[in-house]
Amino acid sequence: MKIVVIGGTGLIGSKTVAVLRQDGHEVVAASPEGGVNTVTGEGLKEAMAGAQVVIDLANSPSFEDKAVLEFFETSGRNLLAAEAAASVQHHVALSIVGIDRTHNGYFRAKVAQEKLIKASGIPYTIIRSTQFLEFLAGIADSSADGNKVRLPPVLFQPIAADDVAAIVADVALAAPRSGIVEIAGPERAPFNEIVARYLKAVGDLRGVVRDPEARYFGGKVEERSLVPLGESRLGRIGFDEWLRRSKAGA
Ligand SMILES: NC(=O)c1ccc[n+]([C@@H]2O[C@H](COP(=O)([O-])OP(=O)(O)OC[C@H]3O[C@@H](n4cnc5c(N)ncnc54)[C@H](OP(=O)(O)O)[C@@H]3O)[C@@H](O)[C@H]2O)c1
Numbered sequence: 001m002k003i004v005v006i007g008g009t010g011l012i013g014s015k016t017v018a019v020l021r022q023d024g025h026e027v028v029a030a031s032p033e034g035g036v037n038t039v040t041g042e043g044l045k046e047a048m049a050g051a052q053v054v055i056d057l058a059n060s061p062s063f064e065d066k067a068v069l070e071f072f073e074t075s076g077r078n079l080l081a082a083e084a085a086a087s088v089q090h091h092v093a094l095s096i097v098g099i100d101r102t103h104n105g106y107f108r109a110k111v112a113q114e115k116l117i118k119a120s121g122i123p124y125t126i127i128r129s130t131q132f133l134e135f136l137a138g139i140a141d142s143s144a145d146g147n148k149v150r151l152p153p154v155l156f157q158p159i160a161a162d163d164v165a166a167i168v169a170d171v172a173l174a175a176p177r178s179g180i181v182e183i184a185g186p187e188r189a190p191f192n193e194i195v196a197r198y199l200k201a202v203g204d205l206r207g208v209v210r211d212p213e214a215r216y217f218g219g220k221v222e223e224r225s226l227v228p229l230g231e232s233r234l235g236r237i238g239f240d241e242w243l244r245r246s247k248a249g250a
Contacts (some may be wrong), residue, residue: 002051003172004028006038006079007058011134012094015165016055016172023169038075041082048086053172054079056093065105072113080120090176091124093117094168097182098226099128104219123176127168130184130227133158133242136198140206142217149199149206150214151192155227158194159185160242163235182232187239191216191226194239201243 003020007013008029017029028047030036036043038058048054056079060071083091095114099107117124131139136158143149167183196208215221237245 001053001173002026002028003053003055004030004047004051006030006036006054006056009033010057010059011132011161012164012168013055013057015161016057016168019165019169020172023173038079039071041078044078044082045085048082048088051083051086051088053090053092054083054088055168055172056091057168060109063106065108068106068109069112072109073116076113076116080116080122083122084120089123090172091117091120091122092168092172093124093126094164095126095128095180097128097130097184097228097232102216102219102221102225104215104217106217107219123178125171125174125177126180127171128180128182128228129159129164131156131158132164133160133185133237133239134246136195137202140195140199140204140208143195143214144206145209147206149195149208150211151195151208152212152214152216152221153190153192153210154221154223154225155188156191156194157184157188157227158239159183159235160237160245162245163237167233167235182228182230184228184232184234185238186234186236188227197239198243 003025005013005017008017009031017027020027030047036047060068095110099110140149143151192208192210
């Protein structure tokens with residue numbers, strides 16, 4: 001089966017491409033450098049020819065509110081139009097748990113991406129994931145206040161990129177749900193505690209302050225804003241195992 005992975009060179013994209021190729025599928029790892037650009041439309045028609053499944057794992061180069069919204073809207077429109085023209089049978093996209101429960105610029109852009117998919121008429125599955133363990137460093141930096149990191153004690157359940165890629169590949173090969181599947185890591189703990197554990201493990205000397213008023217990328221978060229509320233599919237790699245693997249790979 002021919003599968004196109006948009007953002008096939010990214011963190012989740014490259015891992016998903018590897019899983020699918022291992023499984024014997026014909027996979028196009030699409031990215032601007034390889035001549036496929038969802039914002040300009042370059043190379044989309046050629047990439048889609050004969051594809052049954054398209055997995056959208058692209059990400060915006062800029063996280064600034066307006067830029068990220070423009071990216072996901074333009075990219076989504078161009079991609080879905082090219083898929084419709086090529087009669088693609090399953091569109092899979094990676095979104096984020098809680099995007100409609102917490103308001104920040106990035107989450108608003110992901111809501112816009114999901115709306116386009118739902119309105120496209122193409123059979124789809126949206127996978128809403130919790131934050132990647134690989135994103136903990138970025139979260140700590142974005143929540144830094146001098147030599148302290150301020151985070152709210154809300155529930156947090158990060159997932160390893162390897163688990164995300166395995167689930168994305170699995171979902172892409174199954175029938176379209178025309179709905180949302182939620183995925184999360186195997187361990188749930190307060191946000192501030194997980195980030196403190198991470199910083200300590202990597203020798204980052206910044207202290208984590210438990211601050212109930214601290215926001216997540218500018219958005220107010222409550223106890224369960226960032227974790228699945230209903231049934232979710234869980235990854236297998238816990239924090240310690242992920243750390244061991246990342247240190248071994250470093
Ligand atoms: N971070 C999290 O915790 C989290 C949680 C849940 C869901 N997600 C979602 O997961 C998805 C994948 O994230 P990631 O961290 O794997 O992303 P990433 O590592 O930043 O990779 C982004 C990919 O998108 C490609 N790309 C950028 N602009 C493009 C364009 N105009 N046309 C085609 N491809 C383009 C990049 O290509 P180049 O390599 O050429 O730049 C790269 O392959 C995102 O949609 C994100 O919203 C993230």
